[in-house]
Amino acid sequence: MDDLLTIGEMCAAYQVTARTLRFYEQKELIQPRREGAHRLYDRRARARLQLILRGKRFGFSLEDIRQLLNMYERDGTNAAQLARTHELAVARLAQMEAQRAELDVAIAELKTELAEGAAMLAALKAAE
Amino acid sequence: MDDLLTIGEMCAAYQVTARTLRFYEQKELIQPRREGAHRLYDRRARARLQLILRGKRFGFSLEDIRQLLNMYERDGTNAAQLARTHELAVARLAQMEAQRAELDVAIAELKTELAEGAAMLAALKAAE
DNA sequence: CGTTACCTTGACGTAAACGTCAATCCCCCT
DNA sequence: AGGGGGATTGACGTTTACGTCAAGGTAACG
Numbered sequence: 001m002d003d004l005l006t007i008g009e010m011c012a013a014y015q016v017t018a019r020t021l022r023f024y025e026q027k028e029l030i031q032p033r034r035e036g037a038h039r040l041y042d043r044r045a046r047a048r049l050q051l052i053l054r055g056k057r058f059g060f061s062l063e064d065i066r067q068l069l070n071m072y073e074r075d076g077t078n079a080a081q082l083a084r085t086h087e088l089a090v091a092r093l094a095q096m097e098a099q100r101a102e103l104d105v106a107i108a109e110l111k112t113e114l115a116e117g118a119a120m121l122a123a124l125k126a127a128e
Numbered sequence: 129m130d131d132l133l134t135i136g137e138m139c140a141a142y143q144v145t146a147r148t149l150r151f152y153e154q155k156e157l158i159q160p161r162r163e164g165a166h167r168l169y170d171r172r173a174r175a176r177l178q179l180i181l182r183g184k185r186f187g188f189s190l191e192d193i194r195q196l197l198n199m200y201e202r203d204g205t206n207a208a209q210l211a212r213t214h215e216l217a218v219a220r221l222a223q224m225e226a227q228r229a230e231l232d233v234a235i236a237e238l239k240t241e242l243a244e245g246a247a248m249l250a251a252l253k254a255a256e
Numbered sequence: 257c258g259t260t261a262c263c264t265t266g267a268c269g270t271a272a273a274c275g276t277c278a279a280t281c282c283c284c285c286t
Numbered sequence: 287a288g289g290g291g292g293a294t295t296g297a298c299g300t301t302t303a304c305g306t307c308a309a310g311g312t313a314a315c316g
Binding site: 057058059082086089090092093096097099100103104106107109110111113114117 | 185186187214217218220221224225227228231232234235237238239241242245
């Protein structure tokens with residue numbers, strides 16, 4: 001049963017707005033079927049949406065996601081494409097870990113200031 | 129010696145562009161002196177810039193920073209204002225830690241997929 | 257005095273990911 | 287026939303933190 005969902009049902013199912021779905025479509029991330037003018041989302045469209053949302057959680061841009069998705073669409077078994085995807089994922093992972101490291105530093109610094117009761121502004125007074 | 133720096137010197141000293149300094153001024157974050165039309169940055173202006181850059185590292189928005197800065201400008205010793213600053217800092221810290229937690233989850237998930245050689249797209253194939 | 261380097265204001269542009277109308281259209285129900 | 291409730295397209299708006307001209311002022315050097 002390849003049950004088809006209307007845009008409203010998709011919104012409810014995936015917690016996104018209709019605008020978002022149309023936006024993704026415009027960006028070539030999803031291609032729902034049409035029944036007249038109305039959109040109908042099949043299994044494939046839903047799978048892609050899930051991947052999009054997942055990619056977003058990973059911090060990929062929509063453009064990155066589009067490329068990954070379309071690469072797989074054309075040939076999911078091409079070794080070069082698999083390698084490319086892997087490469088992108090590794091790079092993104094490195095970014096995330098770097099971001100986490102920075103965040104850790106900032107957290108530690110802010111904690112120190114809070115412990116000193118200094119908030120972030122003691123330096124202003126000191127500089128007068 | 130309250131040596132005064134020109135905008136160009138400020139750029140070199142703090143690694144920011146002139147546009148950035150003018151932008152901060154327009155946003156009421158910094159108030160340099162004037163010699164004719166030219167800006168001159170005194171000790172206070174420089175202290176504020178440092179705090180701005182620091183606030184940014186903490187992830188505060190410029191608007192947040194402006195409010196904090198101006199609160200202190202009016203009365204750095206007011207208990208209510210100190211409390212407010214502290215409160216903002218604590219809230220921000222909580223945000224940062226939440227963000228860090230999410231990041232950890234995403235990192236772990238992405239690592240798992242990489243380990244499986246699945247990148248992020250295995251599900252697409254599975255859904256066909 | 258002329259050139260150069262640096263400065264000024266003002267205004268429009270940019271990026272991402274949608275939000276928010278407006279005008280229409282379509283189907284279903286009573 | 288008259289409403290509703292959803293859908294559609296198109297187009298402009300939003301946010302943040304600046305970037306990028308353009309046109310012109312000014313100050314120091316030679």
